[in-house]
Amino acid sequence: MTYAKYSASGNDFVIFHSFVDRDFTQDAIKLCNRTEGIGADGFVALLPCDSANFRWRFYNNDGSNAAMCGNATRAVAHYAYNNNLAPSKMKFLTEAGVIESEIISEDVVKTQMTQPTVLDEGFEQEGFSWYKIDTGVPHLVTIVDDLEKFNHDLCAKMRYEHNANVNFAKIEDGKIRVRTYERGVEGETLACGTGMVACFLRANELKLVGDKTFVYPKSNEELIISKVEDKIYFQGAVKRVFTATLG
Numbered sequence: 001m002t003y004a005k006y007s008a009s010g011n012d013f014v015i016f017h018s019f020v021d022r023d024f025t026q027d028a029i030k031l032c033n034r035t036e037g038i039g040a041d042g043f044v045a046l047l048p049c050d051s052a053n054f055r056w057r058f059y060n061n062d063g064s065n066a067a068m069c070g071n072a073t074r075a076v077a078h079y080a081y082n083n084n085l086a087p088s089k090m091k092f093l094t095e096a097g098v099i100e101s102e103i104i105s106e107d108v109v110k111t112q113m114t115q116p117t118v119l120d121e122g123f124e125q126e127g128f129s130w131y132k133i134d135t136g137v138p139h140l141v142t143i144v145d146d147l148e149k150f151n152h153d154l155c156a157k158m159r160y161e162h163n164a165n166v167n168f169a170k171i172e173d174g175k176i177r178v179r180t181y182e183r184g185v186e187g188e189t190l191a192c193g194t195g196m197v198a199c200f201l202r203a204n205e206l207k208l209v210g211d212k213t214f215v216y217p218k219s220n221e222e223l224i225i226s227k228v229e230d231k232i233y234f235q236g237a238v239k240r241v242f243t244a245t246l247g
């Protein structure tokens with residue numbers, strides 16, 4: 001079987017396509033393992049679909065399932081286009097609904113994200129003010145003046161107590177810097193797309209950023225998030241790092 005290793009702003013994935021649908025949990029755990037596998041934050045299987053260009057099964061590094069993954073939508077779109085599985089403007093089915101992605105240039109992909117749902121307008125805990133929103137998967141957001149306040153153990157506690165990814169955001173000159181602790185990776189990732197969108201929506205609601213701005217995750221790669229009427233777009237570069245054919 002041939003697998004592609006992708007990096008989407010540092011959030012990395014093992015991607016392949018199959019005509020046979022099945023449970024890929026064990027494949028995900030084995031291939032995402034960073035010492036004995038290819039190593040990645042997530043695993044995506046592309047499968048045939050009658051109502052869209054394809055559908056996907058997404059798994060976190062630990063084999064857990066997630067409805068959506070913003071960075072994986074960009075990597076998967078690049079994979080599908082370059083493997084002649086979809087045109088440059090494509091639609092694919094995820095557990096969070098139909099996702100539309102577009103190849104903007106050779107390595108830049110733009111995704112229309114799902115409609116968000118605010119889950120909690122605000123609460124105080126552990127000395128921080130939190131906002132909870134579903135941007136395809138659930139996220140906690142706190143806006144801070146220093147990203148060094150991001151703490152693994154605090155994030156783990158909040159992750160398990162609220163069953164959500166945990167984001168610390170700092171606003172600098174109308175741009176956003178984000179650090180994210182991800183469910184299913186159980187640690188900080190170099191980027192989290194739905195997390196960056198969650199932070200953008202909170203900052204935009206508080207009028208700390210405009211309707212279009214640059215967002216920088218832990219990897220410091222530059223992404224663009226914009227809101228046009230009620231649609232939210234997430235744009236940035238992806239890289240196919242290598243392909244591996246495993247027996």
Ligand SMILES: N[C@H](CCC[C@H](N)C(=O)O)C(=O)O
Pocket residue numbers: 011060065066068069070071072137138165182183184185191192193194195
């Ligand atoms: N770990 C997340 C799913 C992947 C989200 C992230 N990698 C993104 O780019 O949106 C969860 O289980 O809720």
